[in-house]
Amino acid sequence: MSIIDLKSALELNKISQGTVFINELPIVRSGKKSDFMIGNFICRDQEVEFRIWEPSIFQTVLDNGPGIYDVEVIGNSYNEKEYLTVRSIAPSLNPELDKSSFLNSIPTILLESNLRRVQERLTNLGVTPKCWALIDSVINDPFLEGRFQVEGAAIRYHDNVIGGLMHHTTKMLNILAAMLENNPQLRASADLLCFAVSVHDIGKVFEYNNLEVSDFWYSSHRVRGIEYLARFKDRIIDDYDEEFYRQAQAAIAGHHGEYGDRPTTVATAIIHYIDTLESQATRLIQELEAAHGGRIYDRDWGFLEGLRLGES
Numbered sequence: 001m002s003i004i005d006l007k008s009a010l011e012l013n014k015i016s017q018g019t020v021f022i023n024e025l026p027i028v029r030s031g032k033k034s035d036f037m038i039g040n041f042i043c044r045d046q047e048v049e050f051r052i053w054e055p056s057i058f059q060t061v062l063d064n065g066p067g068i069y070d071v072e073v074i075g076n077s078y079n080e081k082e083y084l085t086v087r088s089i090a091p092s093l094n095p096e097l098d099k100s101s102f103l104n105s106i107p108t109i110l111l112e113s114n115l116r117r118v119q120e121r122l123t124n125l126g127v128t129p130k131c132w133a134l135i136d137s138v139i140n141d142p143f144l145e146g147r148f149q150v151e152g153a154a155i156r157y158h159d160n161v162i163g164g165l166m167h168h169t170t171k172m173l174n175i176l177a178a179m180l181e182n183n184p185q186l187r188a189s190a191d192l193l194c195f196a197v198s199v200h201d202i203g204k205v206f207e208y209n210n211l212e213v214s215d216f217w218y219s220s221h222r223v224r225g226i227e228y229l230a231r232f233k234d235r236i237i238d239d240y241d242e243e244f245y246r247q248a249q250a251a252i253a254g255h256h257g258e259y260g261d262r263p264t265t266v267a268t269a270i271i272h273y274i275d276t277l278e279s280q281a282t283r284l285i286q287e288l289e290a291a292h293g294g295r296i297y298d299r300d301w302g303f304l305e306g307l308r309l310g311e312s
């Protein structure tokens with residue numbers, strides 16, 4: 001069986017057979033007749049919703065969890081929203097396929113050159129070598145086994161690709177550089193802002209495991225990030241002071257703004273805005289790239305008309 005082209009499978013009433021990937025345990029909802037399952041298939045840039053109406057069919061997914069499956073699906077739509085109805089599903093027996101066959105990855109060479117470029121930019125705006133050395137120690141500590149560079153920034157929505165966490169962090173550093181250019185008053189706190197942005201999502205290496213949720217996902221990347229940072233407490237206080245360490249903790253705790261602990265410092269509020277701008281713009285672009293008819297559906301605003309994309 002070959003991998004299903006998700007976009008073309010969406011064609012109304014088209015029946016497709018092939019292999020798909022589920023990276024997140026779907027949810028089960030109660031319907032008029034019986035419970036049904038809603039989830040997403042992921043393949044490279046494509047993310048397509050599926051539904052399974054029969055409990056006897058979706059039990060297989062509950063029993064086996066996220067992974068690679070062989071399916072028969074039929075294209076469907078409801079209120080202009082397209083999805084796939086799953087008619088049969090079983091764990092795939094094809095040994096040649098693994099997660100990397102379905103997930104996009106950002107080449108390491110690109111991640112590294114982007115980071116180098118923004119480091120240069122931020123150094124010119126006041127970030128010190130002491131700060132870069134500290135960031136290097138925290139994100140490359142052997143305890144993390146190099147996972148800051150491979151983990152995704154999210155399982156869905158934005159930068160849900162191998163390397164996405166570092167990519168998202170680097171893009172935020174670029175926005176921070178623009179902030180420091182626009183607001184020279186902030187440069188006195190360049191080290192703190194740069195450090196806090198660099199580590200704000202570091203706990204995702206514990207919340208996720210190769211773009212699947214980890215066993216202890218429920219304690220959140222904010223709590224896990226603060227816990228991880230405690231390993232460097234003495235070093236940070238020696239290099240800077242306790243205020244720097246507490247401010248970094250506050251930024252990790254509050255960077256989700258109203259969707260988490262309320263921000264308690266100005267640095268946290270700024271980082272929350274940078275995080276939201278970066279992740280939401282990336283989400284919109286990803287959705288637009290995957291969109292069928294050139295427009296996308298936004299949960300809060302309804303349909304958004306498309307924008308021409310392409311390099312230059």
Ligand SMILES: [Fe+2]
Nearest residue numbers: 200201221255
């Ligand atoms: Fe976060």
Ligand SMILES: [Fe+2]
Nearest residue numbers: 168200201275
């Ligand atoms: Fe983030």
